[in-house]
Amino acid sequence: MHTVPIQPVFESWRDRARELLASGVPPEEVLWSDEPQAPGLFATLEEVAPRGAVPKVSPVFLDLARSVAAHRDGRRWSVLYRVLWRLTRGGERHLLAVATDGDVRQLQQWAKAVGRDIHKMHAFxxxxxxxxxxxxxxxxxxxxxxxxxxxxxxxxxxxxxxxxxxxxxxxxxxxxxxxxxxxxxxxxxxxxxxAPDEDALDDLWRTYYRSIFNPARLKVSAMQSEMPKKYWKNLPEAPLIADLIAGSGGRVEKMLRTEASAPRPAPKNRYLDSLRDRTAS
Amino acid sequence: MRITVAPDMELQQKLEILADAAKYDASCASSGAARKDSRGGKGVGSTGGAGICHSYAPDGRCISLLKVLLTNACLYDCHYCINRRSSNVQRARFTPDELVRLTLDFYKRNFIEGLFLSSGIIQSADYTMELVIEVARKLREDHHFRGYIHLKMIPEASPALIEKAGRYADRVSINIELPTQQGLSKLAPEKNLARTQEAMGHLRERIDERFADQRRPGALKPPPFATGQSTQMLVGADDSTDAVILRRADVLYGDYRLRRVYYSGFSPIPQPSSLLPLRPPPLVREHRLYQADWLLRFYGFKVEEIASDAAPNLDLQLDPKLVWALRNRACFPADVNRASREILLRVPGLGVRNVDRILSARRFTRLRLADLVRLRVPMKKVLPFLITADHTPTRFGLDDDALRARFLPPPRQAELDFHSPPAATVGDLVSVRSGEL
Structure with a gap:
């Protein structure tokens, strides 16, 4: 068993994976550790000298691996190496096309979670x-x-x-x-x-947030699935949410109790007259 | 006609009124723009790729753009609209400079993707259109803004102005509002379906030009123009059936190449008109229309397969794809390892992405139930319709009269808790107002 200490970044994993692959070390003999101070329990630390050429791997896998590397799940390095092994030494060149494979599916889900986190960072x-x-x-x-x-x-x-x-x-x-x-x-x-806590524009932004909300269409779970609570603490508009929800029923009730107004005849207006002429012609 | 707008109103109050006035427009999309960014320029802004929702309101809607009206004063009298001339709502008007400042300030804080600007019609369509254009021009030319701009077009404005607006915008839209002229004549007397579609036709020509083949030798660089147009239809304000709404949407997608048709369930407004129905449609009707819209655009369905004269309205309890499958059971079961893409797309529970994953994976492996579970396919839904390497549904399942019942939502328990009675629903409130039981 080889314990392979790496920095928790893609490049570090890639460099070591390349050496291991060139030396023909199968995935079940590798214990990845991205905490250098803590070698594996039964592991022996030894240098693996590269023997032989590094097999080529598709850019699709490298893109996937770059995303997966950013995930915090500790198992990612070993699953990445196992898939790399299967793609190259294992004779499963088309493995990435098999989204139903357990390992591939796992990598795609990690990459998806990372992609979503990036998207939410761009948003929030x-x-x-x-x-x-x-x-x-x-x-x-x-x-x-x-x-x-x-x-x-x-x-x-x-x-x-x-x-x-x-x-x-x-x-x-x-x-x-x-x-x-x-x-x-x-x-x-x-x-x-x-980091600073506030901005002079926060109040105007909260005014916008409050005003663009339609109390007649309350859908709190739809909001929360796209804007989970874990992000709320750094959003200046989030403190308004509870009150907007609580007040919506009363606002709708008031709308519905308002006397409906009857249509009034069109005022004398040159532009409106011209519209009527256009419609008639 | 004079509508008084207080001249010295605070910016905050204007924003409150003019954002409130804009919130009935469902669209807030900021995707599909041409790729551009601020590197090497003097300002800020980038577009291209998927749009970003920078926040969500408790109504579940994405907040992507600063969506406001330039003014909510309006000559038109559209009865579903809070800003119609006969409404008593408070009026306000931004100056172009105020809007430019607000857009840039919000943008630099990463609150928004850009501006969605619409306006009530004051003086004339051309006068209003020029004001709207001036805001976009200042942003683009004076401030080098490269973020997203969506401009609402007024179909009655002159073609030259519509063209000018389209040069500054990433997306343009004209709201069709109702699917028939009868509906418009009754509820929006100043609007005209033929005029609206004519203006959409002009926009389509400009947009097509933009995408014309540039690889031909000697081809000119296309004039800058918005990359797409969209529209909105109100649901439940008139008595149009879902079939009428979807047929209109189909024409708009086919003849005018709209990127999106938004369906907006008519919702109560603070200044109601007596011409409107008392009862807003259930929100689920709007949801079903979006599902049907998706089936038309991405799943190869025809309108008549989803809504016809025989069954003009969508089933509110079951999604339209499942309803179609239950009506066409002879097409099933489909074999996940052999069926064509077209057939797989019609299996209830299989979406476009999973169909493509299945097509890719089955070149190398025979798919079993466990594979579908890993793809997170809703198993209960697909099982009666699908054959896998280790599963064949019984004919009995498909012939079963009770199959529809299997998919219905469970009946709700009657509320008997007197200490905390259930909150009043919109339906209850309508009955308060109408005296209807």
């Missing part, structure tokens, strides 16, 4: 204006976010493309991303208190 990051650079006039924004998986590196490109014209930092407990108009760079995670 809230930038707060902190300063304006006196020399360049560029506005500077900071956001705090708590992703479920380690997705900051995968998710950051979107913010660069979208917010190229402003300086920003996204702070999270794992990794932080920063953009200064020229380069995107990453630093280690920070605690919550490093």
């Amino acid at each position: 990051v809230r930038f707060r204006l902190v300063a304006q650079d006196e020399a360049t006039g560029r506005e500077q924004f900071v956001a705090w976010f708590e992703p479920e998986h380690r997705i900051v590196l995968l998710a950051a490109g979107f913010f660069e493309r979208r917010f190229a014209g402003m300086d920003w930092s996204i702070l999270t407990p794992d990794d932080c991303a920063h953009w200064d108009g020229v380069t995107l760079h990453f630093t280690p995670g920070v605690p919550r208190r490093a």
Whole structure:
């Protein structure tokens, strides 16, 4: 049995997996550990010297592996290696086309969870204006976010493309991303208190949120399945939700009790006359 | 006619009134735009790929765009609309600069994907359209904004203005509102179905041009224009059946190549009109129409298979695909390892993605029940209709008169808890207002 210590990132796993594959070490003989201080219980630590060529693998698998690597499930490295082995040494070249296979299905579900987390980060990051650079006039924004998986590196490109014209930092407990108009760079995670709590625009945003809600169509579970409560603590609009739900019944009742108004004759108006002429012709 | 708009109203109050006025438009989509971003530019913004919902309201609706009216003052008298001229709702009007500022400020905080701008009609269609265009122009040209812009078009506006608006927008839309001219004549006397469809036809030409083949040698770069148009139909405000609504949607998809038809169950408004029905339609009717719409667009169904003169309204208890399967049992069971894509798409419980997974996997393996479980197929639903390597439904199952009953939702227990009586439903409240039992 080989215990293979790696950093919990895709590149680290890929480098070691390549060596193991070249040396023909089958998946059941590998114990992956992304906590270097804690080697496996019965493991022997030994260097595996690569022997032979590394078999080729499709870019589809590498994309899948890059996503799966960001998941927090501890089993991901071994399932990734098992699928890699089956694709190359195991003679199952078409394995990724078999979505009903247990391993493939597992990888796809992990990748899907990571993809969803990235999507939610793109949706729920809230930038707060902190300063304006006196020399360049560029506005500077900071956001705090708590992703479920380690997705900051995968998710950051979107913010660069979208917010190229402003300086920003996204702070999270794992990794932080920063953009200064020229380069995107990453630093280690920070605690919550490093980010600002409020923005002057929060009140206007809450006004919008309150006003766009239609109390006659209450569907709380539909809201929560797309915006789970775990995200609420960093959303400025979330504190309104309870009151909006509680007040909706009374608002609908009031609408329904309002006396309906009868149609009134059209006012004298040149434009309305011209419309009637167009319809008639 | 004069509608008074207070000139010195606070921005916050304007936002409250003009967002409230816009919330009956169901669309908030921000997908399907051309790929563009702010790198190398002076502003912010990007589009392309799937849209993002930046929040959800407790009505379950996605909040993706800043969806507001420029003004809710309106010359038209559409009776389902809170902003009709005979309503007593408070009126407000944004200046173009206020809207531009608000859009950019919200955008930079990542609250929104962009702006969805519509307006009540003031002075004339052209005058109003020019105001709407001015907001989009300022965003694009003065502020280099590359985020999403959806503009509501006024079919009565001149073609030149509609064209100009389309150059700044990612998505344009004209609401058809009701599927027939009779409905419009009664509830929206200023609107005209033929005029609306004519304007949709113009938009379609511009959109088609944009996507015209550019690979031909000497082909010109297409003029910038929105990548798609959509519309909205109200459900339950007039007496149109689902068949009438779906036939209209089919024409709009076919002849005008709409990206989306939104169905919006008419919901009570604070300033009701006496021409409207007292009882709003159940929300599930709107849901069934969306399911039917999906069957038309992605599953190869024809309108007549889903709603016909013989059965003009969708079953509220069962989804339309299941209803079709129960009516056409001779087409089943289908063999998951052999049936064509077209047939598999008609199996209740199999969606497009799972059908494609099945087609891919069965080239290498014979599919069994456990494989379907791993794909999270709803087993109870598919079992009577599907053959797998280890399962053949009994003919008896398909012939069984009680098969429909198997799929019905369980009957609800009567509430007998006097200490916490159930909350009043909309139906109860309607009966309060109408005196109807």
